[in-house]
Amino acid sequence: xxxxxxxxxxxxxxxxxxxxxxxxxxxxxxxxxxxxxxxxxxxxxxxxxxxxxxxxxxxxxxxxxxxxxxxxxxxxxxxxxxxxxxxxxxxxxxxxxxxxxxxxxxx
Amino acid sequence: xxxxxxxxxxxxxxxxxxxxxxxxxxxxxxxxxxxxxxxxxxxxxxxxxxxxxxxxxxxxxxxxxxxxxxxxxxxxxxxxxxxxxxxxxxxxxxxxxxxxxxxxxxxxxxxxxxxxxxxx
Numbered sequence: 154x155x156x157x158x159x160x161x162x163x164x165x166x167x168x169x170x171x172x173x174x175x176x177x178x179x180x181x182x183x184x185x186x187x188x189x190x191x192x193x194x195x196x197x198x199x200x201x202x203x204x205x206x207x208x209x210x211x212x213x214x215x216x217x218x219x220x221x222x223x224x225x226x227x228x229x230x231x232x233x234x235x236x237x238x239x240x241x242x243x244x245x246x247x248x249x250x251x252x253x254x255x256x257x258x259x260x
Numbered sequence: 261x262x263x264x265x266x267x268x269x270x271x272x273x274x275x276x277x278x279x280x281x282x283x284x285x286x287x288x289x290x291x292x293x294x295x296x297x298x299x300x301x302x303x304x305x306x307x308x309x310x311x312x313x314x315x316x317x318x319x320x321x322x323x324x325x326x327x328x329x330x331x332x333x334x335x336x337x338x339x340x341x342x343x344x345x346x347x348x349x350x351x352x353x354x355x356x357x358x359x360x361x362x363x364x365x366x367x368x369x370x371x372x373x374x375x376x377x378x379x380x
Contacts, residue, residue: 187366196355196373197305202366240305244365248321251305 155179157241159252166231167260174226174255176219176241185245186224188217191254192237200239201226233259262286262358264371271377272346279342280374282356286337290314293359294339295367296330298352308354311339312362346378 156179166172176186184204189197199208201217204224214229228235236259241252263285270278282294296308309320311330318330329342343350354374357367 185365189367196370197357197367198370199366199368202364208368242305242367247319248323249307249365251307254304 154248155182155243155246155250157243157250157252159239159241159255161255162253163256163258165258165260168231168233170231171227171229172231172257173228174239174241174257176224176226176252178222178224178243180246181221182243182245184220185243186217186219187242187244188215188226189240189242190235190237191240197240228257231257231259235259262289262292262360262369264356264358264369266354266356266371266374269375269377271379273380274347274378276346276378277342277344278346278376279340280354280356280376282339282341282371284337284339284358289337289339289358291361293362294330295357295359296328296341297355297357297367297370299355299373300349300352303352306352308341308343310359311341313339314362343376346376348378350376351378352376 158177160175186204188201191197205217216227218225238254238256240254265283267281272278295310298306313332331340356371360368
């Protein structure tokens, strides 16, 4: 089973800052890596698929990059509504797995 | 866009079973894949398996094999997930999520979640 490790687990930032979340895979997964945003008491929502493809309707400040074993989610010019937990998800290998989550607090 | 509407919260005793439904808004979901993912209180996401309504086929991870069954009601665009031999650790929110084509593997849209509480 492929293990995804996200960092940091938590960060607290102010609006308009830029942040990055890293997801490292225990083995090469190509670009079969997706990012989701989960706000408190809501279902996850797809942000980025296949490492860098923005999902329909997702604001352009959300960017994904990477391949192989290291991936990055970047959020530019943070807004208050971006407070959430972000999860990476690999679909390269059975069973699909998720990272442990990275919680973002907006001060 | 596909909307997924799940059944309401359930409470079960240890050893019992629970069956959660997920209804898709699309006229047909033959080309979709329906995944089930659960989230224990304050925890991360755990994949439980996938159902292909078009082929009526399933795939479950080892951790749930023998304890989970995914089925469909094609006429009503509903997929069911049944989990048996419940224990307290199964207390979680259960989500269905859809992959809109069999050529992609991300989860495009998610249901609202169903809270299952296992308690004696």
